[in-house]
Amino acid sequence: MATTSRHNQSVHEYPLVTHSLTKRFGDLLAVDNLTLSVGTEIFGLVGPNGSGKTTTVLMLTTLLDPDSGDATICGYDIRKNPRRVRESISYVPQDMAVDVRLSGRENVIMFAELYGVKNPVERSNEVLKILDLLDRADERAKVYSGGMRRRLELAQALVHNPKILFLDEPTVGLDVAARKKIWEHIRTLRNDGMTVFVTTHYMDEADRYCDRVAIIDHGRIQAVDTPARLKGIISQDIISVSISGKFTGIDVPGVSFAHQEEDTLIFHCENGAAALPLVKDALSDAGNQVLSMSVRQPSLDDVFLHLVGPGEDKSPFKSSTFRNMMGKR
Amino acid sequence: MNPILVYCKRDLVRWFRGKWGFIAAMAMPAAWLIFVGLALPIRFTEHYIDFVTPGILAMTVLSASLAGGGLLILDRMLGFFNKFLALPPPRESILFGKILVITIRGVIQSTIILIFAFLLGARLYSLTQLIGTYIILFIFGALLSAAATTIAIYLDDHDQYAAANAMISMPLFFTSSAMMPYDVMPAWLEPIARVNPLSFAIDGIRILQTGEIPVTQISVLSLLCIGVVTLAIHVFRKVKI
16 A cells, blocks of 8 residues: 555656666667656756757657666556556657648547547547637648647647647747747646646747756756756856957956857856946957947856857767657668 | 547548549559450460459559558658557557558459459459459458558658569569469469469469369468468567657
């Protein structure tokens, strides 16, 4: 009985728990000792392309076996009980796969039947209504816009009331209005008690909509926290300065140099407005001409660059590894 | 609704609504029936179309099955396969759905070819012959579609699948008893033709035409079918993307 009650408690607290989850493709360490606990929240896994986001989702959705480590979804082990895991989740991959020769309604009813939903027709109607697709439900998905197709996929995923929803790059390729709409739907789901695990490489979206964010790079989690606290890691303000001439370094108390992007220098400091003239003078003294300066609040982009550096991946593109990571073989 | 039927219905609806796939799939067997069945200067029989129709029927099922494997390739390329693998129904129901839909497609196409053959002057089949022919075509279709779908799991993309398809279908057809009986074949061809699974289906239908029941052919095809389907189930259960 003791095990049962502990089991229930952990399910209650964290629907998704991973422990040292690791996956290799040949000599590439795609996911490296990933340990996370995700509650009823919008949890964003953010990082650049090829950082291991999709591989993580594929393991959590039972499509890929981890090499080591484990994960439980709603209390079920992803390796020992994959069927139970699949009953508890929904997974929307990034490909936008809807059957264009079927109507919106037929697309959703098909998934309702595959999930074994009791009354597929009524339930499909409900989710189509929730996602604002009801008035065009009987048109072929062929005429749907990108945003509508994504909403149709969400409808398919929601038709069996999953406890955890996995979304891989849900807004990629959509226009601004469509993105906003998708995120608003995701928020509503979270408010209704669903755990949403979402990957994205759009830092601004993660910042705005995720309750907590994990920053991943080269398969390793660099930081996990709320967007506000993550931004607190670096500083109150960011100063960016564009200069001419070679930057050799300046020494201003309370201001630290972060990195250089071509002719633009990025500094972190606590009080940007006060530091601005000091930085300008120091740069002039060092022989640099200041072309423009600005102060802004840090964004998740800055946090990301702070944590992993601006280095672009220079290793050669290996298509077999890439396909593995994209789950396409 | 059973997930197998859901998967099957999806592909059938898509096929019917696609129109061109349906028409294109009919073109080759129909051309064979007309140009080979009626035009070839054959000496060993008076009524070649009666002889060649079973061959064309088996060929229709063969090409329908190999084309059907492409369904899975497309599902994989477009991301449907990943979505289906993450669903609760057992994964082999995806396989059975494909076997069912591909076999139904093959049987529908063979029916049209058969009607076409009768219109071109082939001798009509009795009810027993017709039922026997359908049983053979169905087992044969299940065998080939299970094989094609399993091959499609292992190949990367459409190009490779089309290449594999061409590599399999033509040799299989020409080394079978489709075009000529064993006694007029070159000596080197006969042993190959005798073990070719296509020949078993064709010979079975021909034996039906003589009024006998092709027990050997049906048993061999059934055993092969069970073997290949078992293998395919195994592959589908352990598939990781």
